[in-house]
Amino acid sequence: MPPSQLTETVESTPTSIAPSQRESAERRPTPKPLTAGRRGGTEQGFLYFFVVAPFLAVLAMIPVAWGWGISWLDIGLFFGFFLVGGLGVTMGFHRHFTHGSFKAKRGLKIAMALAGSLSIEGKVITWVADHRRHHAFSDKEGDPHSPWRYGDTTKALLKGLYFAHTGWMFDREKTNKQRFTPDLLRDRDIVLVNSLFPIVMLISLLGPALIGGLVTMSWAGAASAFFWGGLVRIFFLHHVTWSVNSICHTIGERPFASRDKSSNFWPLAIPSFGESWHNSHHADPTAARHGTLKGQIDITARVIWFAEKLGWAYDVRWPSPTRTAAKMVTPEAGRTRAT
Ligand SMILES: [Zn+2]
Ligand SMILES: [Zn+2]
Secondary structure, eight states, X not given: OOGGGTTTTOOSSOSSSOHHHHHHHHHOSSOOOSEEEEOOHHHHHHHHHHHHHHHHHHHTHHHHHHHHOOOHHHHHHHHXXXXXXXXXXXXXXXXXXXXXXXXXXXXHHHHHHHHHHTTOSOOHHHHHHHHHHHHHTTTSTTXXXXXXXXXXXXXXXXXXXXXXXXXXXGOOEEEOHHHHOHHHHTOXXXXXXXXXXXXXXXXXXXXXXXXXXXXXXXXXXXHHHIIIIIIIHHHHHHHHHXXXXXXXXXXXXXXXXXXXXXXXXXXXXXXXXXXXBHHHHHHSTTOXXXXXXXXXXXXXXXXXXXXHHTTSEESOOOOOHHHHHHHBOOHHHHHOOOO
């Protein structure tokens, strides 16, 4: 989309947020500014470290694997931390805190906020503020990470893909939390978890090393676990999440009517725990299940279902088949490619 079109249909009230949040947004006479404050040098430095260090670790992965091998313990730590951090983001940060697609008992709420923080994708309130802003302005001016930001020529789109994937995080302008997350700023539990982020980050980074060292009682075991369960796991989790921002607004199928370029990209369905059914999500943002069509695996929705059965989650907004069908465009349109 050329920049001249980017100012169209920008709205001030997010449509994808929880009802209580929407009501309070409607009461406000004038919208607050999109951004508030700038990231300091130290914070920016940490950000570079956590993006670049896991990336370098993956570059070193092959020779290291050749020399050291990888133990079953390393594999277990990789998947264990990937699962907990990943579900913390998809079920907690995204479906619960951003969109209110289900309510959670206090214990589950705190556990999800802590688990999501383990993924080192930023503090819970910052994550939610950015994502609510993304839905309010998706693929328009104001969207923090649209791949269409620079236009729709091949060159502009390649630049936009990089921006939507990684570049946007280095934008020093912070999303205005007073505007997008007043509900979370009022929640003392969440404010506390937010302030504990540096500690959770250290646990995420060093926890696998500690477990690896204690189980094997060796420094080599600790180093190997640090590498696979820490750095490589953070790398993969980051890039799966960021792919939803970049790939799932560019390539894939669009079976649902949506006012942006969100798409369903099936190859990422399992590693993203169902988040890559992104066109379906933008069409019905508060639904607890994103994989609404037949055969669309959605691991996060299944975990919410278990939590509901255990009584930890309630008032779950499962998508209704009639509502889903009403939002569908023609089957032919669903098969069209984005680019
Ligand atoms: Zn999106
Ligand atoms: Zn969303």
